[in-house]
Amino acid sequence: MDSKLANPLHKYFRQPAIYLKLPSGGQYWPEDAIKLPVNGEIPVYPMTTRDEITLRTPDALINGAGVVSVIHSCCPDITDAWRMPSIDVDAVIIAIRIASYGNTMSFTSQCPKCSTIHDYGLDLQQTLSRIRMPDYHIPANVEGLKIKLYPQPYFATNQSNQIQFEQQKLIQAIQDTELSDEIRSVEIKKHMEKIVELGILNLTNSTEYIEMPDGTRVDNKEHLIEFYSNCSSSISKQVNEHLVEFNRVGAVPSLPVNCTECNHPFEIEITFDFASFFEEGF
Numbered sequence: 001m002d003s004k005l006a007n008p009l010h011k012y013f014r015q016p017a018i019y020l021k022l023p024s025g026g027q028y029w030p031e032d033a034i035k036l037p038v039n040g041e042i043p044v045y046p047m048t049t050r051d052e053i054t055l056r057t058p059d060a061l062i063n064g065a066g067v068v069s070v071i072h073s074c075c076p077d078i079t080d081a082w083r084m085p086s087i088d089v090d091a092v093i094i095a096i097r098i099a100s101y102g103n104t105m106s107f108t109s110q111c112p113k114c115s116t117i118h119d120y121g122l123d124l125q126q127t128l129s130r131i132r133m134p135d136y137h138i139p140a141n142v143e144g145l146k147i148k149l150y151p152q153p154y155f156a157t158n159q160s161n162q163i164q165f166e167q168q169k170l171i172q173a174i175q176d177t178e179l180s181d182e183i184r185s186v187e188i189k190k191h192m193e194k195i196v197e198l199g200i201l202n203l204t205n206s207t208e209y210i211e212m213p214d215g216t217r218v219d220n221k222e223h224l225i226e227f228y229s230n231c232s233s234s235i236s237k238q239v240n241e242h243l244v245e246f247n248r249v250g251a252v253p254s255l256p257v258n259c260t261e262c263n264h265p266f267e268i269e270i271t272f273d274f275a276s277f278f279e280e281g282f
Contacts, residue, residue: 016043017099022088023133028151033080042077046100085151087250091131098124109268116261120268130253134246142238146211149242156205167195203228203236206243
C-alpha cells in the first residue's frame with residue numbers, strides 16, 4: 001500500500017471552529033513565536049482525544065507542558081506557546097474550550113446572602129469580548145526610577161504556580177509535628193529561599209527595563225535580577241502593586257448573577273484549573 005496516497009478521510013479532519021483576535025493584538029510576541037494573519041485573527045481548532053488526555057495528566061498540567069501542547073495542537077499559528085505573553089493565555093484557553101464544547105459553561109456557586117447553591121451559565125464568547133489589555137506603555141515611577149513593565153511570557157507565568165506550590169510546602173513543613181525541630185528548620189529555610197527566588201524572577205520577567213534619573217536604561221536580565229535581589233523591600237512592593245493592578249485589569253471578568261432563591265445580586269469570580277475547565281459540560 002502506498003503510504004503517500006491522500007487519506008480519503010481527510011475531509012472529516014477537524015476544521016477551525018472559531019477565529020480569535022488576541023487581547024494583545026500581537027504585541028509583546030517574539031516574531032518567531034506566532035504566525036499572525038493579516039487580519040489579526042488566529043484559527044482555533046477543537047481538541048483531539050490526545051489533547052483531552054493530556055489535560056488530564058497532573059504532571060503535565062503542573063509544569064505547564066500539557067497546556068503548551070494543547071495550545072500548539074489547537075492553535076497551529078502559535079508556534080511557541082512558552083513565549084506567548086501572559087495577557088493572551090486565558091483568551092486562548094477560553095477559545096479552545098469554545099471550539100471544543102461550545103459557548104456555554106456552567107459554574108456552581110453559593111449565594112453570599114441566603115447560602116443557596118446553584119448552577120449558573122456563563123457565555124464564554126461574551127467573556128472573551130470583555131477581556132481587556134492593560135496599558136503597559138507608561139513606566140511606573142518608583143522612588144526616582146522609571147520601571148517599564150510588560151506581560152511576562154507564559155513560561156514565566158508558570159513560575160507563579162510554583163510559588164504557590166512552595167508556599168503550600170512551607171505551610172506543611174511548619175505544621176508537621178512529626179519532624180524534629182532541626183529538620184523542620186531546614187525545610188522551612190529551603191522553601192522560604194525558593195519562594196524568594198521565584199518572586200525575584202517574577203519581578204525580573206515582568207520588567208522590560210529600568211530607567212535611572214540620568215536617562216540610562218538597564219534591560220540586562222542578570223542586572224535586573226541583581227537589582228531586585230538587593231533593592232529595598234519598598235521598591236519591590238510598589239512594583240508588585242503595579243503588577244497586581246495589571247493582572248486585575250487583564251483578568252477574566254467576573255460573572256454577575258442574581259440568586260435563584262432570594263434574587264440577591266452578586267458576582268462569581270471566574271477562576272479555573274485547566275483539567276476541570278476542559279471537562280465537557282462542566
